[in-house]
Every structure is written in structure tokens, then in C-alpha cells.
Amino acid sequence: MEALQRPDGPKGLPFFGPVREVRREGLGFVRRVVREYGDLSYTRFAGLDAYLVSHPDLVEEVMVKKRKIYGRSELNGRLKPLLGNGLLTAEGDGWLAQRRLMAPAFHHKRIAGYAETMVGSTVEGIADWEPGQVRAVDVDYNALTLDIAIRTLFGVDAGDAGKRVGEAFLQLGAFFEKTLSSVVPLPLWLPTPAVRGFLQARDELDEVVARIIADRRAKGADGDDLLSMLLNLRDEDGQGMDDKQLRDEVLTLLLAGHETTSLALTYTTWLLARHPEADRKLAQELQTVLGDRDPTMADLRALPYLDRVVKESMRLYPPASIIGRQARVDDTLGGYPIPAGSLIVLPAFAVHRDPRFWDAPDAFWPERWTPALEETLPRFAYFPFGGGPRICVGQAFAAMEARLVLATVLRRFRLAPVDDAPLRLVATVTTRPRDPVHAEVRLR
DSSP: OOOOOOOOOOOOBTTTBSHHHHHHHTHHHHHHHHHHHOSEEEEEETTEEEEEEOSHHHHHIIIIITTTTEEEOTGGGGGHHHHTTSTTTOOHHHHHHHHHHHGGGGOHHHHHTTHHHHHHHHHHHTTTOOTTOEEEHHHHHHHHHHHHHHHHHHSSOOHHHHHHHHHHHHHHHHHHHHHHHSSSOOOTTSOOHHHHHHHHHHHHHHHHHHHHHHHHHHHOSOSSSHHHHHHHOOOTTSOOOOHHHHHHHHHHHHHHHHHHHHHHHHHHHHHHHTOHHHHHHHHHHHHHHHTTSOOOGGGGGGOHHHHHHHHHHHHHSOSSOOEEEEESSOEEETTEEEOTTOEEEEOHHHHTTOTTTOSSTTSOOGGGOOHHHHHHSOTTSOOTTOOGGGSOTTHHHHHHHHHHHHHHHHTTEEEEESOOOOOOEEESSSEEESSOOEEEEEEO
16 A cells, blocks of 8 residues: 655654653644644654644634534543533534534623623732732632632632632642643543542532532522523523533533633733833723723723733733644645544644744734734634634633733732743643742732
């Protein structure tokens, strides 16, 4: 049989591929591969054909034009033991039905109603911040966004539920960092400490979520929170979600809805702390628009520099820095045959820093975000929320939350760096800091 023509790429070990390089270099590995091998490269990873796709036109082809050919990746399926068949892990017609059912819950008019909750939670969350303190802002933001997620999703104060959910997510994060970065997933029947911790944390989450759902069903789903909305949703046949589907969707929204925003806040704070001129310009805008009051949804239109800061932060450090797809059938991409089952890797982290599309690509420069740039930028040179039909359903929710939280915090405080240590990143489902991100609290 004639050998399949493939693009060049890193070789690595037989079967395992360049796993050692990936672990050693992290996200630097994908940038190096793009520089050395171009817009489409090939390697073997865990026995799979893997193609790194890094040109905006090819990214668009995978995400939009050939979206029926390229579905969720096999690696994404490793989340199913926790998230079941939620929106993040579902496929095919089942995913499409879920997406259509849930879209109204994230309509801009509905999410606008959560602005007050987001600001109120932030004010409470930073009430004990004092000048001179050194805060682990990644920890603070994680707790804050989880509180916001619980209040907007369930319509209740986080309280004890928030503490239990937060501790469970910490355990789950450690487990998924191992299983998603390993060549072979850890089987759940193996009685290791990691597996036992995962099962215990999953049971804890199931208990909390099941109790809240049962209470809401008993009292009637007539609130403004997302859970009430989900309980009242009906498909074309008049069918609503059963408790299992509701549980899967709620956990998906809790996990995805708080972690990505927490990371965006962390990276934005880290960048502003190291770029005092940008921080000064943002503080001046906040002072001019807000004075001594907290922001509202209506204020966001009058805060264009805040918008540019968040966009630039998510360009340099997209929380979902690598997006995976998998070919369902044989296809051709960039002139090369792509066999069914091949893993397609879309490295937003590398595309967002490609010098062909970005001047000074590694610089934090919010001023670059002009209308002229956005008109001329290739459509998929920037895709922090994914793209196509699978674009993050909570994109508008997350964008509003990040801006309101930052405006609430930064009109009060300047968060200054405590050292010049670089960010060390861990990329699994999301890209997280390996070490705590510290900042010193100073009054404006």
C-alpha cells in the first residue's frame, strides 16, 4: 500500500510521539512547531495521527466550513466521567438539540439581569482586602467567580454549598491535570489515591447539585436564575430535561462558567501589574466614568479601554489555549489527506502571537485594538472562545462578568507585582498558572 503523504513535523518516540518535548516545553512547544514546520504539521501522539493547524483560514475550515467533519476530540471525552453528556462533551444531534435548548438561557437580555449580582458578589469578595496585603489573586478570583456562578445559576448565596463545591473542584482539577496530560487515561476502577479522590469529589458535587435541583423542583421554578430557566425549557415535543441531563448541564456550566473567567481575571491582573502605564490609563477611565460608585451593565459601553485590556489579555493568555477536534471521516486539509480518527490541534496560544497577523505579538498593548484592526484581522486570527456552532454558549456572560469584576476591583485598588517571576502555565482543558499569582494591594 502506498504510504500516506503527510506534512512534516516533530517525530518524538514511537507511538507516544513528542510527549517528552510537550511536558518539557509546555505551550512553547506548539509555538516552536509552528515556527519550524508551518501552518500544518504532523506527529503521532498516543497512537493517534495528530495535525497541528495554525493558519486562521485552516482553523476556520475546521471550525466552520467543515464543522460536520471535525467533531469533539477523543481527549475531550476524558471529561465524561465528571460531566456526563453535558454541552461540553456531547456530540452529534444530541449536542445540537442541547445547544438549541440552552441558547435562550444566555440571551443578552437575560444575562444583563445578572450584572447586579456579579458586582455585588465582587464587593463582598474584596471586602477584607487591605492596603499592603499580598494576595494570591488566582485563588481570590476562583472563589469569587464560583460564588457568582452559584448565585446566577442557582439563585442562592453560595454559603456552605460554595465551600463544598470549591473544595471538590480543587480535587477534580488535580485529577484532570494528570489524566488529560497522560498518554493513557487513568482507569476509574484502579484504586489509586487519585481515583479515590476523584470519585469522592464527584459524589460531593452530585449531592450538592441534586439537593439544589430537588429543592427548586419542590418550590417551583419561577426565579430569574439559570436553573429556573433550564427547568422550564421545553423542546419541540414539549419535553424538558430529566434530572440526569440537568445535572450534567449544571456541572458543565459550574465548571466551565467559573474557571475560564477566573483565569481571564488572573492573567489580566498579572499583565496590568507589570504594565503601569496601561493600568494608569484604565484607572483614569474608571475614575472618569464611575467616580466613586460601582459599575452597572450600562457603563460598559462607556469603558472602551477596559474592553481593549480584556481583549488583549485574552489574546496573550486565552484560558482555552489549545482546542481539539477529531476527524469523523476521511478528509483533505491544506492539500494533505486527513484520515478518519485523526486528532486536530488548534493552538490559539500560537495563532494569537503569530507575527504575520500581530505587530509586536508578545507585547501587552491594549491600544492595538482599534476598529481598523478588527476590520482587517483574519476571522480566526483571534478565537479565545472557540468558533463556529460550538463557540462557547456563555461567551457574552463571561465577557460581561470579566469587565464588571475588573471595574469593581480596579477602581478601588492598584494590584502591584511582588516579584518579576514569569508565568509558568499548565495546559489541559484550560490553561492555568502552575504557581500562585501574587499581587500587593494598594489603594488608588
